[in-house]
Amino acid sequence: MSEATNDPAQTGGPTPETALAAADQKGPMLAADGTPLxxxxxxxxxxxxxxxxxxxxPLLLFVLVTFIAPIVDMLFRSVENQIVSDTLPRTVVALEDWDADTGELPGDAVFQAAYEDIFYAAERKLHTRLGTRLNYEMTGVSSLFRKSGRGLDDIGEVYQDQFKDVDRAWDKAPLWAEMMGSDAWHAQAEAWTKGEPLPEFELRAGIADVLPRTAAAYAAFAEFQRVEEEKSLLKEEPWTLVHTALYQDLAAGDVSGYTGPHAAELAELDALVASPDFETVDIRAAFEDIDEDWMDPEVWTTIKMYSPNYTSGYFLNAVDMQKTPEGAEFRDEDERIYGLLFKRTIFMSLVITFSCIMLAYPVAYLLANLSARSANMLMILVLLPFWTSLLVRTSAWKVMLQQQGVINDVLVWLGLVGDADRLVMINNQFGTIVAMTHILLPFMILPMYSVMATIPPSYTRAAKSLGATNWTAFWRVYFPQSIPGIGAGSILVYILSIGYYITPEIVGGTTGTFISNRIAYHISSSLNWGLAAALGTILLAVVLLLYWAYDRIVGIDNVKLG
Incomplete structure (x- = not known):
C-alpha cells in the first residue's frame, strides 16, 4: 500500500494560491448576463x-413643503425689511449724507426725493403698506403717509394750472407723448389696438439731456400706464409730478437749444417760469402743510434706521428693545410685554406639564396593572375626549369655571364659599392651567402606559419576597423603570402646551394668555408678520434649548414610548 501524503502538489488538489492564479488568468467573475459580477x-x-x-x-416632499419651507420663510420674514428701500429708493440714498445725531431736519434734497418716492408709491398704492411697516417702530407714521399720499398732488397742480393757462395742450396727452416719445414708439402707439400688448415706451433722443427730471418722471409714468393700467399714453394725461419736474428743469436749465416737437410751446413755458409772477411751491413747506410731523427729525431718523434690506428691529422688539441712533435700548417699563409673555408661557407650560404628570401617573399605573377588561374600559375613558372638538372642550370649561358656573354653584351649595364670594376661576392663569391640563392629559397618560406595560410584574414581587415594603418596591424597583415614559410624556406635553393658542385665548383673559396668542394677533390683526416671525423664531429657539438641556440632564436616549 502506498503511503498517504498531505502535499497538495503531489495529490493534484488546488491551493488558494493556485486558485487565485487561475482566476487571474480567466479574468473577473461574471454574472449570468456576462457583465462583471x-x-x-x-x-x-x-x-x-x-x-x-x-x-x-412623496413624504419628503410633503415634509419639505409643509414643515421645512414655512420655517425657512418664518426665519426670513423675521429679518426681511426690503419694503423701505424698495418704496423710497431716492429718499434712502439722500438720507445717507444726513446725520441724525445733529437733531436737525434733513436738507431740501431729501424732501425732494421723498416727494418723488411717495408720489410714485401712492400711484401704486404702496404708501399705506410702507406707513404700516414704519408705524410698528413709530406710532403715527401710518396716518402720516396716508395724508401725504393724498396731499402731494397739490404741489404739481399749482404748475399744471399755470401751464394750462398758457396753452391748454399742456393738459392733454398728445402733446406730452409727441414731445417725450421717439418717432418709432409714437408710430407703434398710434397703430396699437385694444387687446394687443402696449408697445414699450422709448424716450426721444436728446430729450433727457434737455429735460432730465421730466424725462425720468414721464418714463416712470409711461411704464406705470403700460404695466399697471394698460392704457395708451396717447390718451392719458401725465401725473402732476411730471409738471413739477418740467418746472424744475425749466428753472434750472436752458432749453433754448431744443428744436424737437413742440419747441415753441416749451419756449413759452420757459418764459413763463422766468417771469416774476410765476407761482412756485417750496417742497419742504408743502410737506409741513400736509402734516407738521414731517418737521419732526425722529420721523426721518426712523426712515433712515429701517432703510437697510435686513434689520434686527423685529428681534429687538420681540425682546422689548428698540433701535435708536445710539444703538439698541430697552423700551420703557410700561411698554415691555414680550418678556413677561415669554416668562409666563414657560412657567405655565411647566406647571401644566407637572400637573399632567401628577394626574396621569396613577391612571397609567392602573391601566398597566388592571385586568384586560377593566384596562380596556379605562382606556376608552382616557381616549373619550378625543371624540369631541377641542373648541367644544375648551368652551365647556369656560361654562364650568365662570362665577355663575357649575363649579361655583356646587361650592356655594356645599357652603364652602358664600354666594357673594364666588371664586374667580376664568380669564386668568388658573383657568388656563385647568383647561389645558385636562386637554393634554391623554398625551401624558399614553406614553406612561406604553412604558409601564412593558415592566414585568415579577420584578416587584421579587423585591417584596426579599423583604421590601410595598412603597420600597414601588419607589426603588418600579418607578425607575417608568421614568422613560414620564420623560416622553413630559416632552410631548410641554412642547404642545408652550405653543397652544385656542385654550388660552378662550379662558385665559389678559393674564392667562401665552406668547402664541400674541403671535396670532400680529399675524391676523396688526399684520406685523415680521414681529410674529421673530417671536416664533425665539419660541422655537427656547424649545430647542430646553430640549438640549433635557438631553444633557436626563438623556434623550432614555426616553421611550414602550
Missing part, C-alpha cells in the same frame, strides 16, 4: 436605493 451588484444596489428613494419621495 462586481459591476452587476453595484448596479442592482443603485436600483434598490433608487426604488427606496422613490417610495419615500
Amino acid at each position: 462586481k459591476k452587476s451588484l453595484a448596479r442592482a444596489l443603485r436600483r434598490q436605493k433608487l426604488r427606496a428613494l422613490m417610495l419615500i419621495a
Whole structure:
C-alpha cells in the first residue's frame, strides 16, 4: 500500500494560491448576463436605493413643503425689511449724507426725493403698506403717509394750472407723448389696438439731456400706464409730478437749444417760469402743510434706521428693545410685554406639564396593572375626549369655571364659599392651567402606559419576597423603570402646551394668555408678520434649548414610548 501524503502538489488538489492564479488568468467573475459580477451588484444596489428613494419621495416632499419651507420663510420674514428701500429708493440714498445725531431736519434734497418716492408709491398704492411697516417702530407714521399720499398732488397742480393757462395742450396727452416719445414708439402707439400688448415706451433722443427730471418722471409714468393700467399714453394725461419736474428743469436749465416737437410751446413755458409772477411751491413747506410731523427729525431718523434690506428691529422688539441712533435700548417699563409673555408661557407650560404628570401617573399605573377588561374600559375613558372638538372642550370649561358656573354653584351649595364670594376661576392663569391640563392629559397618560406595560410584574414581587415594603418596591424597583415614559410624556406635553393658542385665548383673559396668542394677533390683526416671525423664531429657539438641556440632564436616549 502506498503511503498517504498531505502535499497538495503531489495529490493534484488546488491551493488558494493556485486558485487565485487561475482566476487571474480567466479574468473577473461574471454574472449570468456576462457583465462583471462586481459591476452587476453595484448596479442592482443603485436600483434598490433608487426604488427606496422613490417610495419615500412623496413624504419628503410633503415634509419639505409643509414643515421645512414655512420655517425657512418664518426665519426670513423675521429679518426681511426690503419694503423701505424698495418704496423710497431716492429718499434712502439722500438720507445717507444726513446725520441724525445733529437733531436737525434733513436738507431740501431729501424732501425732494421723498416727494418723488411717495408720489410714485401712492400711484401704486404702496404708501399705506410702507406707513404700516414704519408705524410698528413709530406710532403715527401710518396716518402720516396716508395724508401725504393724498396731499402731494397739490404741489404739481399749482404748475399744471399755470401751464394750462398758457396753452391748454399742456393738459392733454398728445402733446406730452409727441414731445417725450421717439418717432418709432409714437408710430407703434398710434397703430396699437385694444387687446394687443402696449408697445414699450422709448424716450426721444436728446430729450433727457434737455429735460432730465421730466424725462425720468414721464418714463416712470409711461411704464406705470403700460404695466399697471394698460392704457395708451396717447390718451392719458401725465401725473402732476411730471409738471413739477418740467418746472424744475425749466428753472434750472436752458432749453433754448431744443428744436424737437413742440419747441415753441416749451419756449413759452420757459418764459413763463422766468417771469416774476410765476407761482412756485417750496417742497419742504408743502410737506409741513400736509402734516407738521414731517418737521419732526425722529420721523426721518426712523426712515433712515429701517432703510437697510435686513434689520434686527423685529428681534429687538420681540425682546422689548428698540433701535435708536445710539444703538439698541430697552423700551420703557410700561411698554415691555414680550418678556413677561415669554416668562409666563414657560412657567405655565411647566406647571401644566407637572400637573399632567401628577394626574396621569396613577391612571397609567392602573391601566398597566388592571385586568384586560377593566384596562380596556379605562382606556376608552382616557381616549373619550378625543371624540369631541377641542373648541367644544375648551368652551365647556369656560361654562364650568365662570362665577355663575357649575363649579361655583356646587361650592356655594356645599357652603364652602358664600354666594357673594364666588371664586374667580376664568380669564386668568388658573383657568388656563385647568383647561389645558385636562386637554393634554391623554398625551401624558399614553406614553406612561406604553412604558409601564412593558415592566414585568415579577420584578416587584421579587423585591417584596426579599423583604421590601410595598412603597420600597414601588419607589426603588418600579418607578425607575417608568421614568422613560414620564420623560416622553413630559416632552410631548410641554412642547404642545408652550405653543397652544385656542385654550388660552378662550379662558385665559389678559393674564392667562401665552406668547402664541400674541403671535396670532400680529399675524391676523396688526399684520406685523415680521414681529410674529421673530417671536416664533425665539419660541422655537427656547424649545430647542430646553430640549438640549433635557438631553444633557436626563438623556434623550432614555426616553421611550414602550
